[in-house]
Amino acid sequence: MEKFDFINSEIFFREKWKNNNAFKQYTAVAGKENYYVLEMLPYPSGKLHMGHVRNYTIGDVVARYKTMNHFNVLHPMGWDSFGLPAENAAIQNGSHPAVWTFANIENMKRQLNLLGFSYDWEREIATCTPEYYRWNQWLFIKMFEKGLAYKKKASVNWCPHDKTVLANEQVENGCCWRCGTNVIQKDLEQWFFKITDYSEELLQDLSLLEGGWPDKVLAMQKNWIGKSQGTQVDFTLEGSDSKIPVFTTRPDTLYGVTYVVLAPEHPLVSHILSINPSIKAGVETMKSEDRFERSSEFSEKHGLYTGQNVINPINGESVPLWIGNYVLMDYGTGAVMAVPAHDTRDFQFAKKYSLEIKVVIQNSNNSLCATSMETAYTEEGTLVNSAQFSGLQNRESIEKFTLHLSEIRAGDFTTKYKLRDWLVSRQRYWGTPIPFVYCENCGMVAEKLENLPIALPQDIEFTENGNPLSTSESFMNCSCPKCGKSAKRETDTMDTFVDSSWYYFRYITPHEDNAMFGDSVNKWMPVNQYIGGVEHAVLHLLYARFFTKVLRDIGMVTHAEPFTNLLTQGMVLSNSYFCPDCKLYFNLTELNERKTCPKCNLPLTVKMEKMSKSKNNGIDPERIISEFGADAARLFILFAAPPERELEWSENGLMGASRFLSKYWNFIQENLNVYQNIDFISVETLSSSGKDLLKNLHKTIKKVTRSIEDNFHFNTAIACVMEYLNLVSSLKSSLSTEEDKKLIFHIMKNLTLLLQPFVPFITAKIFIDLGYTQDIHTIDWPKYKESLTVDNIVKMGVQVNGKLRGELEIAADASEEVIKSEALKIDKVGKYLENVEIIKIIIIKKRIVNIVIK
RNA sequence: GCCUCGGUGGCGGAAUAGGUAGACGCACAGGACUUAAAAUCCUGAGGUAUCUAAUACCGUGCCGGUUCGAUUCCGGCUCGAGGCACCA
Numbered sequence: 001m002e003k004f005d006f007i008n009s010e011i012f013f014r015e016k017w018k019n020n021n022a023f024k025q026y027t028a029v030a031g032k033e034n035y036y037v038l039e040m041l042p043y044p045s046g047k048l049h050m051g052h053v054r055n056y057t058i059g060d061v062v063a064r065y066k067t068m069n070h071f072n073v074l075h076p077m078g079w080d081s082f083g084l085p086a087e088n089a090a091i092q093n094g095s096h097p098a099v100w101t102f103a104n105i106e107n108m109k110r111q112l113n114l115l116g117f118s119y120d121w122e123r124e125i126a127t128c129t130p131e132y133y134r135w136n137q138w139l140f141i142k143m144f145e146k147g148l149a150y151k152k153k154a155s156v157n158w159c160p161h162d163k164t165v166l167a168n169e170q171v172e173n174g175c176c177w178r179c180g181t182n183v184i185q186k187d188l189e190q191w192f193f194k195i196t197d198y199s200e201e202l203l204q205d206l207s208l209l210e211g212g213w214p215d216k217v218l219a220m221q222k223n224w225i226g227k228s229q230g231t232q233v234d235f236t237l238e239g240s241d242s243k244i245p246v247f248t249t250r251p252d253t254l255y256g257v258t259y260v261v262l263a264p265e266h267p268l269v270s271h272i273l274s275i276n277p278s279i280k281a282g283v284e285t286m287k288s289e290d291r292f293e294r295s296s297e298f299s300e301k302h303g304l305y306t307g308q309n310v311i312n313p314i315n316g317e318s319v320p321l322w323i324g325n326y327v328l329m330d331y332g333t334g335a336v337m338a339v340p341a342h343d344t345r346d347f348q349f350a351k352k353y354s355l356e357i358k359v360v361i362q363n364s365n366n367s368l369c370a371t372s373m374e375t376a377y378t379e380e381g382t383l384v385n386s387a388q389f390s391g392l393q394n395r396e397s398i399e400k401f402t403l404h405l406s407e408i409r410a411g412d413f414t415t416k417y418k419l420r421d422w423l424v425s426r427q428r429y430w431g432t433p434i435p436f437v438y439c440e441n442c443g444m445v446a447e448k449l450e451n452l453p454i455a456l457p458q459d460i461e462f463t464e465n466g467n468p469l470s471t472s473e474s475f476m477n478c479s480c481p482k483c484g485k486s487a488k489r490e491t492d493t494m495d496t497f498v499d500s501s502w503y504y505f506r507y508i509t510p511h512e513d514n515a516m517f518g519d520s521v522n523k524w525m526p527v528n529q530y531i532g533g534v535e536h537a538v539l540h541l542l543y544a545r546f547f548t549k550v551l552r553d554i555g556m557v558t559h560a561e562p563f564t565n566l567l568t569q570g571m572v573l574s575n576s577y578f579c580p581d582c583k584l585y586f587n588l589t590e591l592n593e594r595k596t597c598p599k600c601n602l603p604l605t606v607k608m609e610k611m612s613k614s615k616n617n618g619i620d621p622e623r624i625i626s627e628f629g630a631d632a633a634r635l636f637i638l639f640a641a642p643p644e645r646e647l648e649w650s651e652n653g654l655m656g657a658s659r660f661l662s663k664y665w666n667f668i669q670e671n672l673n674v675y676q677n678i679d680f681i682s683v684e685t686l687s688s689s690g691k692d693l694l695k696n697l698h699k700t701i702k703k704v705t706r707s708i709e710d711n712f713h714f715n716t717a718i719a720c721v722m723e724y725l726n727l728v729s730s731l732k733s734s735l736s737t738e739e740d741k742k743l744i745f746h747i748m749k750n751l752t753l754l755l756q757p758f759v760p761f762i763t764a765k766i767f768i769d770l771g772y773t774q775d776i777h778t779i780d781w782p783k784y785k786e787s788l789t790v791d792n793i794v795k796m797g798v799q800v801n802g803k804l805r806g807e808l809e810i811a812a813d814a815s816e817e818v819i820k821s822e823a824l825k826i827d828k829v830g831k832y833l834e835n836v837e838i839i840k841i842i843i844i845k846k847r848i849v850n851i852v853i854k
Numbered sequence: 855g856c857c858u859c860g861g862u863g864g865c866g867g868a869a870u871a872g873g874u875a876g877a878c879g880c881a882c883a884g885g886a887c888u889u890a891a892a893a894u895c896c897u898g899a900g901g902u903a904u905c906u907a908a909u910a911c912c913g914u915g916c917c918g919g920u921u922c923g924a925u926u927c928c929g930g931c932u933c934g935a936g937g938c939a940c941c942a
Contacts, residue, residue, distance in 0.1 A: 216858050216937075223938055230942085248942060261942095295940065328942050336942045344938055418941060538936080577939045593933065611879090618938050639879070641865060646935090648866060662894090716868065719878035797874030802923045804874055842922050852922045 004665040006629030009765045010812060014113055022775060023118040025074050033469045035071035036524045037062045038504055038563075038617030040532030040540070041078045041790055045085060048111045050572040050637075052080045057634045058569055058643045058712070059531045060117045064757035065708055067118070068781035072526055075118055076507035078125035079105050082133075082496045083542060084162055084178060087430040090462040094650060097430040097462075101128055111622060115630045116760045118777065123510045126501035131433040132506065133427060134453030134497050135516040139547075141435060141446045142742040148194045149424075155265070155291075156423055158186040161769065163466070165190055167423045167495060169224075169539045174292030177539075185291045191425035195546045199417040205560055212565040214644070220575045222538040226418025231402045233337060233411040235260055238309040238318055245474070247332030247416055251401035252394045253339040254384040255315040256360035258350065261322045261336050265329035272321075277308040279323070286325045294325050301326045301349055312337075314401075315387065324349070340376065341368075343379060347376035360385050361394050382760055383790055422543065424495045429460060429468040431493030439480035439487040448481045454489070467491050497707065501547040504562060527563045534568035541566070567643060574649035576617035577604040578744050585616035589623075608648055619649055631759035632658040638714040639728055653789065660722055661762055664755070667725065668748055668766050675745040676771040685739040689731045697747055698788035700724040704754050705784070714758065721754055727795055745770075770850055799850040800832040808849065816843050823849045 017023065039059035039066040042052055047624035056077075079101075086097035093609065105126060107356060112119070125132055157166040161181035165188065165278040170177045195202075203225045206218050230249035237244060246260065252447065262269060264286040273280050282304045303324035304717055310321045312799045326345065327336055340350035340357045350357055357370040360380040368377055371832040383392045389400065405411030433454045435447035447454055457475035460468045469475055469491040480487040502516070504527055509518035526548075532540075541563075548562040578596040590598055595675060597604055611618045624633045636657035641647045686694060700720050707717035749770055756763040756776050767776035791812055798806040798817070808817060820841055823829060 214858090219858050220937055226938090226941070228941070245940080299940085301940070326942095328941070331941050333942095344940075345942080416941080418938095508902080534936085588908080642867085645860095645867090650866075650880070652880050653866070659894095660879085714876080715866095719868075722878055796875080799865090799923070802921095805873070840922070842873090844873055844923095848923080850873080850922050 001669050004661065004762055004765070006631065006761065008115070008628075010630055013116070013623050013761055013764050017116075017118075018113070020775075021122070022777070023075065023120050024122060025072065025120045026617060029072050032070055032072045034074065035066045035529075036074045036504075036527045037066065037529045038074075038076070038507075038527045038531070040182060040530075040536065041080045041087075041500065041503060042108065042755050043080045043083060044101055044108055046104045046107065048108055050574075050619055050621060052127070053633065053635050054572055054643075054647060055531060055533070055569055056112065056115065056117055057637050058567065058714075059529075060115075060634075060760075061638065061708075061757040062529055062712065063118050063532070063713060064760065064777055067777060068753070068756070068779065070293055070780070072505070073124075074734060075120060076123040076125075076510075077117070077121070078111065078123075078503060078507065079108075079127065079502070080496065080500050081128040082493075082499055083433045084164075084428060084430070087428055087462065087468075090430075094462070095206060096458070096460075098128065098649040099845075101126075101430075104152070108436060114622070114625050115634065118760070123507050125503060125506055125510050127496070127503060128430070128454050130453040130455045131513075132497070132503075135502075135506070136432040136494055137435040137447070137452045137454060138449060138500070138516060139550075140432075140498075141493070143193065143550065144436075144446055146550075146554065148197065148550060150194065151189060151191050151425075153187060153189045154192075154423075154658060155185050155741065156188050156190050157183045157195065158188070159183055162428075164428050165423055166424045167497070168420050169422075169542065170495075171292075174290075182290075183292065187287070190420040190423055193424050193529075193546070195422045195543075196417065198546055198549050199225055199227070199419050201549060201560075202419075202542070205545070205549075207751065208561055208565075214534075214566065214568055216377070217534065217537045217541065217566065217568060223596055224419065224538040225263050225766050227793065228416050229417075230414060230416065231398075231405065231411055232333070232414040233405060234313060234339070235310040235335075236313070237268070237321070238311055242271070244310055244321075245333045246266060246335045246337045246413065250339065250342070250398070251411070252389075252397045253342050253360055254337070254401060255383075255389070256313050256339040256341050257317075257319060257337045258340060258358055258360045259286055259320045259322055259338045260310050261324040261327050261338055261349075262306075263327040263329040263334040264323050264325065266323075266327075266334045269323060272308055272323075273304045273406060279304045279306065283323060286323065289325060295328060299344065302350070303349065303353065305353075313405065313408065320355070322353075330420060331418065341370060341373065342376055343377055344376045345376065347373075347444040358385065365608075365756060422495075422546075424498055425492035426495055427467045427491075428493055429456065429462070429764075431496060432474075432498065433469070434490045434492050434494060436490040437478055437487040438490070439485060441481060441485060442480055442482045445480055445487070446483050448583075449482065454626070469493070471848045486739065497543050501543045502551070504544070505551070505557070522554075525557060526559050528741055529567065530563040530570060531567045533571075539594075569643050570641065570646040571610045572647045573608050574611050574617045574619055576607050576609055576615040578607065578615075579604050585614070586615045587618070611649070624654070627660050628654055629661075629761070631762050632661055635661065635718065635759055639698040639718045642711075643717050644715045647818075657674055661759065663729075665726060665762065665766075667728065668752075668769065671744050671748060672769055673743050676770050678742045679749070681743055681746055682739055686743060687734065687736050687740050690737065690740040690743050693731055693735075693747065694743060695788050695791070696724060696727055697750060698784040701750065701754065701782045701784040702789050703788075706783070708757075718752045718758060721751065725751065745809065752776070753779060753782050794846045796823075796846065797848045798826060798829050799848060800829060801853060802850060805829045805832055814844055816845075819843050819845070819849060823851065 037059055039055050060455045063073050067073045070681045072376045081101050086101045089100045140149055157171050159166055159176040159181055162176060166176060168182060171183050174183055175181060176183055195515050199421050206221060208212040209218060217595045228249060230247055231251040232247055234246050235244040235246060264283050269283060303322045306321045306323060308321045309318045338346040341359045342361055359368045359370050360383060362368055362384045381394055383389050383394055383397055389397050402413055433456060435452060435454045437445050439445055456471040459472050459474055461471055462468055476489055478487055478489050505517045505521050508521045522695045541607055544562050549560060551557045552560060577591060581602055582597060582599045587599060595604060596602060609615055632654060636654040639657060640653050703719045703720040707713045752763045752766050764776050793809055794812045796810060797804050798808055806828040808823055810822055837854040839854055
């Protein structure tokens with residue numbers, strides 16, 4: 001028997017699908033519901049990695065499954081093709097970033113097609129093309145007009161390695177998300193999107209996503225937005241009218257305030273320095289401290305006494321005013337009231353500088369004493385030393401304090417968020433130019449919409465120094481859109497996350513020339529199923545939600561959320577091989593049989609961890625495809641773990657997948673010519689094995705369907721098919737009747753349909769071999785008859801006092817009386833029942849009998 | 855410290871409106887085929903005890919609860935992964 005020639009089959013069907021435009025989406029198919037399945041678009045780095053393969057395989061199964069289930073499926077793919085690596089490559093080898101980028105796109109597109117993904121390539125987009133990024137510019141100007149884009153001087157995150165600023169979301173543990181370099185702070189004039197206008201809605205609408213998005217992602221976004229409800233309290237600088245508002249969630253401790261601390265960047269600080277210049281140097285040092293160092297919980301808190309005092313509005317008391325490195329200007333009001341008795345941080349600070357400690361909340365044994373306390377008391381208790389509030393339960397007093405402050409006009413309820421505005425300008429070439437010009441007469445002016453796109457210039461030299469755009473005469477020099485006089489262009493470009501914040505709209509009308517997208521977006525959006533990595537939980541996924549709300553508010557779309565369902569696929573892990581002596585990681589392909597260090601021959605440390613360049617444990621998808629075939633690669637990835645969990649790469653597991661495909665292939669080849677195109681089975685004339693197989697076929701169809709529908713657990717879906725094929729091979733020798741032979745054909749056809757979404761190449765080949773002429777991916781998904789999935793005879797476990805003692809085969813509809821008497825007849829059960837009293841017998845039909853004895 | 859998720863054989867993982875734990879696959883062992891190997895096929899297997907079978911007991915991180923019955927529900931721990939973290 002011939003083996004499956006996956007190499008030639010894959011070539012054949014790739015060509016066929018391409019020539020026939022097999023996965024083109026015809027939007028006009030009537031009577032079908034639309035279904036938009038989308039995978040996060042890749043950055044064209046050059047080659048697919050296993051993470052891509054997993055992501056896109058999952059998406060492809062969904063697309064193919066939904067297509068077979070009568071949906072109009074939209075399944076597009078494109079390229080997030082602006083970004084630094086292209087520019088760095090250009091600096092290194094002197095070519096243009098576009099050349100590098102499009103070469104990478106070509107290669108990765110070829111690789112995607114190797115895997116048989118069912119994309120509608122007519123909808124392909126690349127964000128680095130002027131046809132795409134002109135709409136970034138268009139929206140930017142719209143947002144500027146609405147006050148949602150603005151420019152201001154601010155202390156911003158600067159990556160010295162990538163030589164550009166970064167948004168807060170792009171700083172991880174104080175390091176650049178891309179290159180890992182320590183981020184520093186710089187005061188720069190930068191562009192921002194006012195995402196904070198949407199803080200509350202971005203938070204509230206998370207409830208619309210419950211059930212559709214993983215809890216983890218919802219929680220991460222909630223924390224990132226960081227809503228905190230509290231009270232603003234206005235302290236007054238003693239001897240002046242200057243108010244110092246502070247934000248607190250604990251107004252109940254107001255009588256315990258013994259000092260107030262300002263951030264060194266607080267606007268009042270310059271006034272204080274003019275009165276007390278002696279601390280100027282100290283303040284400057286504080287400001288120059290690394291921001292992430294400074295805001296780390298573990299770094300030393302320190303402060304300076306200003307020489308000034310402030311008045312506590314609740315009691316008119318005068319307390320010292322300090323400046324402290326741990327107070328952040330960009331959260332709350334940049335000033336905090338300190339209650340050392342009841343706040344851990346304030347307590348440490350007060351001890352360090354010998355500041356007063358005042359107890360205002362007593363514990364239940366009344367034992368708190370300021371002089372003997374060793375830590376702050378942060379639990380609940382009763383208010384003391386708090387004038388008319390004394391005696392109240394502290395939690396319950398919070399509202400009363402705030403109402404009182406409001407009455408005396410010294411404070412009110414207020415809400416703060418941790419979310420900051422999105423810094424979107426970048427000092428690099430390979431991004432969307434920000435469409436503004438600077439005119440000596442008119443100042444900063446937005447470009448006219450009809451002049452868009454403002455295209456990236458070609459006369460560019462790529463060097464290590466500065467933004468290359470500023471070296472282009474043709475780009476820099478322009479005329480003012482307002483007065484027409486000569487002017488200079490903005491040289492900053494947009495963060496590439498702007499591109500990916502709305503690309504899913506563009507796929508719907510990718511060739512629309514007159515607008516960002518056409519009206520039909522509302523027929524397809526929101527995306528039914530979005531699939532991608534969890535690393536974008538507070539980056540792309542937050543920005544995309546923000547953009548959708550902005551687009552709704554300018555009347556472009558009708559919905560509030562872009563992605564109804566989100567699947568975050570797990571990481572792909574594989575063994576890394578580390579030599580502790582040479583301090584080197586080796587790739588599996590460089591190792592000998594014994595897996596010892598190729599350099600020093602000592603044993604290597606083997607560890608299962610995320611595939612990465614630094615661990616040198618990546619597996620090249622293309623090697624896998626050429627050795628085992630695309631189907632085997634897809635099948636293994638889907639089978640080894642449920643999609644949301646981590647996937648451990650295993651060459652043996654891959655061989656298992658491959659082995660299953662051979663079994664399936666062989667089964668088909670053995671029975672190919674027995675019958676063709678017979679789709680009618682008369683149950684009565686089947687042999688008993690035949691009946692058994694038919695029933696189990698329907699059970700299998702049901703289980704596979706459920707596994708996919710319920711939670712995309714493709715691993716169990718595939719397991720069911722494997723189980724069924726095992727059953728078929730064990731029973732096929734006992735098939736005897738003519739009807740049985742027809743059944744075999746019926747089984748071959750349905751198994752093939754069930755496997756199609758997972759392994760498209762082999763199933764396409766077999767479908768043709770079975771005598772069909774249509775493309776298999778356009779055929780209806782098999783249906784099961786509920787009546788055939790229920791058994792007439794069932795197995796029931798028989799327990800005595802909850803322990804399994806025997807088993808019973810009995811008619812599914814047997815009465816309790818019959819079940820009881822049959823259960824008691826079982827020898828293995830009976831021996832536990834001698835000389836004991838049976839208290840009761842519990843019968844759960846089709847499942848279990850439990851005999852309770854004394 | 856806070857938030858989220860998780861802990862089941864040698865391994866990846868099944869099974870939860872509470873009802874026969876370990877499907878499917880990998881690895882392993884034995885056998886068949888072969889001059890031999892590979893490939894393929896068949897068989898076996900949670901652990902402990904007994905020579906084997908039969909059997910008994912133990913078993914879903916730990917302790918306790920509810921129940922005829924708990925991997926599943928409840929309470930308390932513990933360990934691991936990920937995220938946030940001086941947020942006032």
